[in-house]
Amino acid sequence: MYPNLYYAFRDLLGLEIPFLKIFQTFGFFVAIAFLAGAYILTRELKRYEAQGLLKGIPEKVIAGLPASPAEIIGNATVGFLLGFKVLGIAFQWDKASQDFQGYIFSNQGSWITGIALGALMAWYKYATKKKDALPKPEEKMVMVMPHHRVPDIIVMAAIAGLLGAKIFHNLENWNDFVQDPISALLSFSGLTFYGGLIVAAIVIISYARKKGFNIRALIDSAAPALMLAYAIGRMGCHFSGDGDWGIYNSAYGIDSNTGHSVKMAPAAFNDVVQKNSSFFLQQYSSVDKIPHAAFEKPAALGFLPDWFFAYGYPHNVIKEGIQLAGCEGQYCKVLPTAVYPTPLYEIIVCLVLFGLLWAIRKKVKIPGVIFGIYLILNGVERFFIEKIRVDTRYDIFGFHPTQAEIISTLLVIGGIVLIGYYRKKNSAANTLS
Structure with a gap:
């Protein structure tokens, strides 16, 4: 893992540049995500402007x-x-x-x-x-076109998104927040994507209404940009090891000398837990409540490395785990047993979904439908990845969903309703004309 760019340049290029330690890997990828999102959004806004669906406002x-x-x-x-x-x-x-x-x-x-x-x-x-x-x-x-306002939109999305992500994360982990609110607010980790998405969406749509945007064209323009930005943001989670990983894969252990994943019998998981009970009991009230599921790499996928299925996140930025043998410095921890690298899965899936949205964006003619498709794809992807992610679970009428599962379900429903509403509205408009 690369807690900051110093470690990335050292490990990948053999260059030791101490000044790069001030640039956090997570923050670097978040910045790239915003730049990539801004580029895609600008391109799409210009396309809708050329079609006459978005117009400039004289100021x-x-x-x-x-x-x-x-x-x-x-x-x-x-x-x-x-x-x-x-x-x-x-x-x-x-x-x-x-x-x-x-x-x-x-x-x-x-x-x-x-x-x-x-x-x-x-x-x-x-x-x-x-x-x-x-x-x-x-x-x-002067005539100000919608794409001219992208810098303003990105700045508002960054500020509102960060605040929303922090608020939703701390609401979800209230007990941890009240114990140390300052660290919780200033930490680079602890960001809930859906919190950022919801708050940023409210702020940007309010701004767009004031500026006379066609909201349906705007949200359609934003759909591919949001999916791409999310995929790149997850790269920051994965490559920094920010703690946003999955449950333990009890079919794999970790070699504390190298930090590499090694296969082990699922029964050996209990031995690892007992050996590192002080670590596990900092997070769970009992060793019996540690979330885990054994899944060994299938023979048909033998070409994939073991870390694709189970990873220990050595040198993670949050300094979580046990000491790596022979390592000196701040970032010398590795998880005592492997977890599912869920950020990696989301990177791959969301890049594919971005490609899908990009491929169909010109074929879907009804404004607002592309965004509805985005909501469904986003919700389905996140709902299923939650099954192997570590998150706080609620007790609601005997069900135990996570915050993300609740919101992702609402997004899927919202996307279906949005598509149905806009299709019906378009059919009615065609009938009248």
């Missing part, structure tokens, strides 16, 4: 204004934070290099570089705006 702008106090203060603030933290690393390397994540979230930093860079960026904003300022600012109308 009034004033050219030639000098920099406002808010703009100068905003630039100064960004500059100060970058200088205080990022450039400050060079001045406090001994402290920062020991724990970059802890350093970023601490009150440590360089006041000198913070103030200097803040002042420089404030002056730059003032100077550039003054250069373009007119003796008398001019008011004019």
Whole structure:
């Protein structure tokens, strides 16, 4: 596993670049997911614009204004934070290099570089705006197309999605949250996708209505982008080892010397549990309640590596498990027995589903239906992967679903209703015409 990009470059390219330790692997893939989503969304919005389903909105702008106090203060603030933290690393390397994540979230930093860079960026904003300022600012109308608003949409999706993902995760794991709320809120792990999706959708659709978007065309445009972004985001989960993995595969153990998966008799699982009972009892009230299912690699799939079915996530970013022999440093843990690498399964399935949505997007002519298909595909995929994922389960009238199973079921129902509604609405419109 690669907790941050330093480990990825070291293991894959043989390059040791200490500065890369500040770039978390999970955060890197989340950033790539947003960029990929933005690219696909922009392409689809332009396609719908060319078809006349999405139109531009004229907006009034004033050219030639000098920099406002808010703009100068905003630039100064960004500059100060970058200088205080990022450039400050060079001045406090001994402290920062020991724990970059802890350093970023601490009150440590360089006041000198913070103030200097803040002042420089404030002056730059003032100077550039003054250069373009007119003796008398001019008011004019410009046509803003929907695809021009993608940067705004992505920023809102990032902020709202992060908040929603944190809120839903902490609601699902309330007992852990109340024990240490600060760590729960600041941790890079502990994000619930559906929480982010729901909150971001509410915020973006509200914004789109204010800007006069055709909502049906917008959500259809977003469907392939959402599926691709989710697949790439899951890469961050898998390659960093953020704890978002499956239940234990009791047909495999872990070699603590290498971190590799090794086959073992399912009965030996109890021996592993007893040997590492202190680890398991930190998570489960009893060793009898440890979720596991034995599944050995089928002979027909012999070409696949064992870690495809059972993985120990060595060097995981959350530092969970037992000590790896001969390993020194922060990230030297491996799970005592193998788990199903569910993020890997979701990466593969969601890339296939993205390809499917991309292939049919031009063939489906009824606006809104593509998004309905996305909801069904997303819900079915997540519902079945939950069967081998570790999640909090609720007790509802004798059933024990996870939060994701409840929401995924509602998404499938919602997708079916949405497709039926828009098909019926389209048929009625054709009849009237």
